[in-house]
Amino acid sequence: MTTACPWDDWNHILKIDPDKELPEGVTYGDLCATGTDAIEVGGTMGITEENMEAVVEACAEHDVPLYQEPSNPEVVIDNRALEGYLIPTVFNAGSPFWITGAHKEWVRLDGDMDWDRTWTEAYIVMNPEADVATYTEADCDLDAEDVAAYAEVAERMFGQEIVYLEYSGMLGDEAIVQAASKATEESTLFYGGGIHDYDSAAKMATHADVIVVGDLAHDEGVEAVRETVEAARDA
Ligand SMILES: CC(C)=CCC/C(C)=C/CC/C(C)=C/CC/C(C)=C/COP(=O)(O)OP(=O)(O)O
Ligand SMILES: O=P(O)(O)OC[C@@H](O)CO
Ligand SMILES: [Mg+2]
Numbered sequence: 188m189t190t191a192c193p194w195d196d197w198n199h200i201l202k203i204d205p206d207k208e209l210p211e212g213v214t215y216g217d218l219c220a221t222g223t224d225a226i227e228v229g230g231t232m233g234i235t236e237e238n239m240e241a242v243v244e245a246c247a248e249h250d251v252p253l254y255q256e257p258s259n260p261e262v263v264i265d266n267r268a269l270e271g272y273l274i275p276t277v278f279n280a281g282s283p284f285w286i287t288g289a290h291k292e293w294v295r296l297d298g299d300m301d302w303d304r305t306w307t308e309a310y311i312v313m314n315p316e317a318d319v320a321t322y323t324e325a326d327c328d329l330d331a332e333d334v335a336a337y338a339e340v341a342e343r344m345f346g347q348e349i350v351y352l353e354y355s356g357m358l359g360d361e362a363i364v365q366a367a368s369k370a371t372e373e374s375t376l377f378y379g380g381g382i383h384d385y386d387s388a389a390k391m392a393t394h395a396d397v398i399v400v401g402d403l404a405h406d407e408g409v410e411a412v413r414e415t416v417e418a419a420r421d422a
Contacts, residue, residue: 192306192348193252193270194375194397197224198419201412202256202379202401205242206233210408215242217409219249222416227273227399229256231318239264256308258322260293271304275351278309278337281324308351309341313363314380317355331363335370342374354380355401358387364394383407388415392422 201223207230209215219226228242239255239262246253247268256273257263263272277285294300311334312325320327329337334352341347352359352367358381368376378391379399392398400415 192375194225194349194377197397198392198422199223199416200225200227200377200379200397200399201404202227202229202399203242203246203404204230204401205235205238206230207402207405209405213404213408215245216249218404218412219246219251221409221412222420223251223400223412224397225252225254225270227254227256229258229273231258231322234258234262236262236264240266243268260289260296263293269304271306272301273349274305274307275310276307276347277319277323277325278311278341279326279329280312281326285323306349307347308349308377309338309345309347309374310351310353311337311341311367313352313354313359314357316357317353317380319353319355329363331360331366334363335366338367338370338374338376342371347374349377350374351377351379351399352395354378357381358383359391361390361394364391368394368396382415384411385414385418388418389422392419 226246243266252270254271254273255269280286312320313327315327338350341350350371364378375396377397377399378395382388382400383403398419403411
């Protein structure tokens with residue numbers, strides 16, 4: 188048995204990108220009220236402490252667990268409204284900086300880490316067109332066996348509680364998501380990328396433990412996000 192983690196009971200995460208606008212008439216409060224289990228605040232490009240703070244403050248008064256997902260150590264904010272920090276480590280990154288290097292710098296410069304509120308997410312980045320793939324020079328040329336092996340390594344060799352299959356911007360290959368799911372026993376499998384309606388959410392939620400919905404909130408708004416919450420719960 189592993190110890191209980193907040194995400195054990197989650198089906199759905201809404202990822203809000205502080206560098207992106209909300210559709211006209213939509214507020215952060217509306218997004219918090221979609222029924223999502225948690226909000227992750229993060230994105231790859233254009234992230235600053237200021238835009239992070241602004242989104243966290245706007246969500247703080249609403250009753251949904253809030254996590255920051257920083258893209259580099261400089262944008263980590265100290266805000267008590269956060270339940271904690273979900274820190275990516277990119278298993279298929281082209282440079283060790285995005286696996287452990289940024290983390291080492293963060294810990295070195297911080298000196299007083301809040302470990303009780305800090306967790307990692309073992310990312311496998313799959314969409315070569317996504318900013319996150321360019322940013323981390325990820326090797327996205329992976330088949331189902333490669334992905335399953337990365338997921339098993341993350342769980343068994345590196346003790347990762349979260350394995351995050353990241354297709355940001357595109358809907359993933361169902362067979363690959365299924366392979367990652369089969370390869371993980373204890374870890375919680377997060378899936379994110381291209382979820383845009385009930386059916387796409389339902390498909391990915393069949394295999395993943397938790398689905399992550401990002402751009403849909405910025406592009407379509409609240410009703411579209413609600414549909415994905417419903418699908419995640421039904422799955
Ligand atoms: C050690 C600390 C504190 C930070 C480093 C954390 C690492 C390794 C970050 C690298 C991976 C990364 C950038 C994760 C951020 C979350 C993410 C994948 C957001 C989605 O990005 P995209 O959708 O590709 O980007 P945009 O939507 O911003 O274009
Ligand atoms: O923006 P989308 O494509 O929904 O991706 C969600 C999330 O996995 C991004 O990190
Ligand atoms: Mg994105």
